Amino acid sequence: MFSFLTEERKKKFLSVAGERTRHITIVLENLYQTHNASAILRSCDCFGVQDIHIIENSNRYKINKDIDMGSTKWLHVHKYSEKESNTVDCINHLKAKGYTVYATSPHIKSLTLKEVPLENKSAFLFGTELTGLTQEAIKASDGCVHLPMYGF
Structure with missing residues (x-):
């Protein structure tokens, strides 16, 4: 496919990829609403x-x-669905790759996003829309983060 692109378009691809x-x-742990997960993927692509x-x-x-507007074409989506221990398997995989794993929750006294040391590789866990992350995810994480909410 790359051979069919103009030089300008190739430069754009390489610039964006870089x-x-x-x-x-x-x-994302066990999200229920597919439109929410797809919107998150689109935001990840944007960022x-x-x-x-x-x-x-x-x-x-x-x-x-x-909702995803084609963003999944450009992302690497890793799914964990094979075992009873999907949550722990995912977290252990990320820790083995050098990530510090942060569970997000508005209910737990924790760091704010500004306090997270981003010089380290960081993974942020988000749970279901209704109940949030499982206790299993929170316990397996290295720490907790809350995102201040200012809306309704």
């Missing part, structure tokens, strides 16, 4: 986050093409 990061990654990890315990992720 700005992507594997220093930060996002983990240059290359790898997304999806843990499927009881809910299966399906791409909502109207």
